[in-house]
Amino acid sequence: MAEQNDDQVTDWNDQSGERWVVHQARLDAMLAVFGQVAIEAAAPAKGERVLDVGCGAGASSLALAARVGSAGQVLGVDISEPLIGRARALAPKDSPALFRVADASSAELPDGRFDILFSRFGVMFFDDPTGAFAHMRRALQPGGRVAFVCWRGATENDWMRLPMSAIKGIVPPTAPADPEAPGPFSFGDWGRVARILTGAGFTDIAIAPFDAAVPFGEGGTRDAAIDDAVHMALEAGPLSRVLADQPDDIRTRISAAVRAAFAALPGERSVMISGAAWIVTAHNPGS
Numbered sequence: 515m516a517e518q519n520d521d522q523v524t525d526w527n528d529q530s531g532e533r534w535v536v537h538q539a540r541l542d543a544m545l546a547v548f549g550q551v552a553i554e555a556a557a558p559a560k561g562e563r564v565l566d567v568g569c570g571a572g573a574s575s576l577a578l579a580a581r582v583g584s585a586g587q588v589l590g591v592d593i594s595e596p597l598i599g600r601a602r603a604l605a606p607k608d609s610p611a612l613f614r615v616a617d618a619s620s621a622e623l624p625d626g627r628f629d630i631l632f633s634r635f636g637v638m639f640f641d642d643p644t645g646a647f648a649h650m651r652r653a654l655q656p657g658g659r660v661a662f663v664c665w666r667g668a669t670e671n672d673w674m675r676l677p678m679s680a681i682k683g684i685v686p687p688t689a690p691a692d693p694e695a696p697g698p699f700s701f702g703d704w705g706r707v708a709r710i711l712t713g714a715g716f717t718d719i720a721i722a723p724f725d726a727a728v729p730f731g732e733g734g735t736r737d738a739a740i741d742d743a744v745h746m747a748l749e750a751g752p753l754s755r756v757l758a759d760q761p762d763d764i765r766t767r768i769s770a771a772v773r774a775a776f777a778a779l780p781g782e783r784s785v786m787i788s789g790a791a792w793i794v795t796a797h798n799p800g801s
C-alpha cells in the first residue's frame with residue numbers, strides 16, 4: 515500500500531527538488547516578498563521557537579532565525595534531501611536554524627515545543643492536510659500561532675495562467691487537475707483552508723489575500739529579460755513538466771508563444787508577473 519505523501523517525496527527528491535536547487539537563488543528572489551509578509555504575520559520575537567514546514571532551501575528559516583536570535587530556535591523540515599542539503603550549505607555556522615529531512619505530517623516532533631508554525635509555500639502538498647495540521651499542532655505550545663503563505667487559484671496567478679494559456683493549441687489539452695489534489699494550488703479555495711485548519715483543531719483563523727508583481731525575468735535589456743522569463747517558465751516554472759519529452763519543433767513553438775505572452779507584461783529590464791497568495795494565520799487554543 516502506498517505511504518502518505520509518497521508521490522511528493524519522490525518528486526521533491528527527484529525532478530522538482532533538483533530543478534529548485536538549480537534555480538534556488540532566482541526562486542528565493544521571487545518568493546521573498548511573499549515570505550516576508552508571512553513572517554510579519556507570524557511576528558516572531560527574540561527567543562521564540564519556530565517550526566518552518568516545507569522549508570526547502572531554507573531562505574525563510576534563515577529570515578526567521580534572524581528574528582528570533584540566538585536565544586531562539588528555528589527547525590526547518592522538508593522531505594527533500596537535495597533542498598535540505600542546500601539549506602545546510604547556505605546557513606551561517608552560528609545560525610539558530612537547524613534543518614531536518616522529514617515529512618512534517620508524521621515527523622516525530624516534541625509536544626508543545628514551538629511558539630510558531632510557519633511555512634512559505636510548503637503546506638499544500640499533504641495527502642491528508644487535516645491530519646497533517648493536527649499532527650503539527652501538537653508540536654505547538656498552547657496559545658501558539660500559525661502563519662503561512664500559500665497560492666490562491668491557478669487562474670489568479672499569472673505566472674501559471676499566462677504560460678498555460680499560451681500553449682493551448684500547441685499541445686493537446688490535459689484533463690483538468692483535481693483542485694484538492696496535493697500541489698501548489700490545492701489551498702486556492704480559502705473555504706477549504708479554513709475547513710482544514712478547523713478540522714485540525716485551530717481557532718482564530720484569518721485568511722487574507724496578498725498580491726505582488728515579481729521579476730520573473732531579468733536582463734541587461736528588455737529583450738534579454740523576456741528571454742530570461744521564457745527560460746524560467748520553461749525550465750523552472752509551470753511548463754517544465756509539459757515540455758518533458760516534447761520534440762524540438764513543439765518546444766520552439768511553445769517558446770515563441772510564451773515569449774509573445776510575456777512581451778505584453780510590464781517591466782523595463784525585467785518582466786513583472788503577478789502572483790496571488792493567501793496569508794493565513796491561526797492559533798492553537800489552550801492558553
Ligand SMILES: C[S@@+](CC[C@H](N)C(=O)[O-])C[C@H]1O[C@@H](n2cnc3c(N)ncnc32)[C@H](O)[C@@H]1O
Binds near residue numbers: 594636
Ligand atoms: C514550493 S516548495 C517551497 C520551498 C520553500 N518553503 C521556499 O519557499 O523556497 C515546497 C516545499 O515543500 C516540501 N514538502 C512537500 N511536502 C512536504 C511534507 N509532507 N513535509 C515536509 N516538506 C514537504 C517540498 O519538498 C518543497 O521543498
